[in-house]
Amino acid sequence: MGELRVAMVQGGTDRRLDGVADYTGHLVPALRDVGVDVVDLASDVDIVHVQHAPFGFPDGMGESRFPAPLVTTLHEYDETLVPLSDALVVTNPSHARELRRRTGRSAWHIPLAPNVPVCDVPARRFGGTTVVFFGFVHPVKGTRYLIEAVQRLSGVRLVVVGGFESLAMPPDEAAAYRAELEALADERVEFTGHLPVHEVSAVLHGADVAVLPFTAGVTTKSGALLTVLAHGLPTVVTDAGDPELVDGETVVVASPVRSADAIVTALQRVLGDSALRERLSMRGKAMVAERTWPAIARRHRELYEQVLRNG
The missing domain is CATH 3.40.50.2000 (Glycogen Phosphorylase B;)
Known part of the structure; x- marks a missing residue:
C-alpha cells in the first residue's frame, strides 16, 4: 500500500498548554516519515483519526459524522466516540482493561514515547x-x-x-x-x-x-x-x-x-x-528504550492499513 491520507483531528493546538497537542506534534512528522500524509479534515482522506480527550472537545463529538473510517485514540478514558469508531487506540494497559470491561471492545495498545528527548546538554545543578x-x-x-x-x-x-x-x-x-x-x-x-x-x-x-x-x-x-x-x-x-x-x-x-x-x-x-x-x-x-516516535508511527501505519483492509 502506498501513501495514505489521514485527517488528524484534535482539540487544542498549543503544545505548551495541551499534552494531547504535544503528543500529536511529535506523531505527525513521524507519520510522514512512514508514508502517511497528514492533512486537514476533508472528504478525500483514507482515515480520520481523532486524538480524543474530553477537555479538548468540551462540546462533545458524539453526533459527528466523518467522511472516512474513524480511528480514535483515547487519551483519557471516555466512551463518547467508541460506538462510532472503526478502531480504538489506548496508550496504556489500564485504559485497555477499562475499555474492555465497560464496552467489550478491544483496542490497539500503542505506548507513548518520552515527550522531551534526552539532550546532550550540561546538567543544571541546584546544590544538595x-x-x-x-x-x-x-x-x-x-x-x-x-x-x-x-x-x-x-x-x-x-x-x-x-x-x-x-x-x-x-x-x-x-x-x-x-x-x-x-x-x-x-x-x-x-x-x-x-x-x-x-x-x-x-x-x-x-x-x-x-x-x-x-x-x-x-x-x-x-x-x-x-x-x-x-x-x-x-x-x-x-x-x-x-x-x-x-x-x-x-x-x-x-x-x-x-x-x-x-x-x-x-x-x-x-x-x-x-x-x-x-x-x-x-x-x-x-x-x-523502545518507545520511540518512529516505532509509534510504524504501529499507526499498520493500524490504518488493517482498518482499510477490513473495509
Missing part, C-alpha cells in the same frame, strides 16, 4: 540533593503533597518544572494556583515555569530523584513519566495499579495517593539506598 517534578502543574498532579513532603526532609531541594496554564487551567486560575503553592513553599522549592526542551533536559540531568505524585496515581500514559525515566532518574510515583510500574524494579510506589507521609517514606527509601537508585535508573531506562 535535588528532587524534581516535571509536567503541567495542576491540582490533580498532587504537587502540594510533594512540597509538604520535601520540606520535612533535611538537605533536600525541590524543582518544579512545568507551566501552570493549560487547557484544563486558564490563566486566572493558573496564577491563583501558583500563588497558592508558592505560599506553601520555603526557599528550598523552585518553580521554573515552562522551559524549552533543552532546558528541561538539563534540569533532569542535574536532578537526583523524580517524583510524580498524581492524585489518581500514575500510569504509562504519562509522557512526563517516560521522560524522567528516559533521563535515568530513579522515580517515585503514586499508585494506579499499572502493571508496568513495579515497585522496587521500575519505580518506587508511594501509597496512598494525596499523602505527604507516603511521599516522605518513598523518598527516604530511595535516597537511602544507592543500589535501589541504580536498579531503578537502569530498569526505568530499559522500559522506555
Whole structure:
C-alpha cells in the first residue's frame, strides 16, 4: 500500500498548554516519515483519526459524522466516540482493561514515547540533593503533597518544572494556583515555569530523584513519566495499579495517593539506598528504550492499513 491520507483531528493546538497537542506534534512528522500524509479534515482522506480527550472537545463529538473510517485514540478514558469508531487506540494497559470491561471492545495498545528527548546538554545543578517534578502543574498532579513532603526532609531541594496554564487551567486560575503553592513553599522549592526542551533536559540531568505524585496515581500514559525515566532518574510515583510500574524494579510506589507521609517514606527509601537508585535508573531506562516516535508511527501505519483492509 502506498501513501495514505489521514485527517488528524484534535482539540487544542498549543503544545505548551495541551499534552494531547504535544503528543500529536511529535506523531505527525513521524507519520510522514512512514508514508502517511497528514492533512486537514476533508472528504478525500483514507482515515480520520481523532486524538480524543474530553477537555479538548468540551462540546462533545458524539453526533459527528466523518467522511472516512474513524480511528480514535483515547487519551483519557471516555466512551463518547467508541460506538462510532472503526478502531480504538489506548496508550496504556489500564485504559485497555477499562475499555474492555465497560464496552467489550478491544483496542490497539500503542505506548507513548518520552515527550522531551534526552539532550546532550550540561546538567543544571541546584546544590544538595535535588528532587524534581516535571509536567503541567495542576491540582490533580498532587504537587502540594510533594512540597509538604520535601520540606520535612533535611538537605533536600525541590524543582518544579512545568507551566501552570493549560487547557484544563486558564490563566486566572493558573496564577491563583501558583500563588497558592508558592505560599506553601520555603526557599528550598523552585518553580521554573515552562522551559524549552533543552532546558528541561538539563534540569533532569542535574536532578537526583523524580517524583510524580498524581492524585489518581500514575500510569504509562504519562509522557512526563517516560521522560524522567528516559533521563535515568530513579522515580517515585503514586499508585494506579499499572502493571508496568513495579515497585522496587521500575519505580518506587508511594501509597496512598494525596499523602505527604507516603511521599516522605518513598523518598527516604530511595535516597537511602544507592543500589535501589541504580536498579531503578537502569530498569526505568530499559522500559522506555523502545518507545520511540518512529516505532509509534510504524504501529499507526499498520493500524490504518488493517482498518482499510477490513473495509
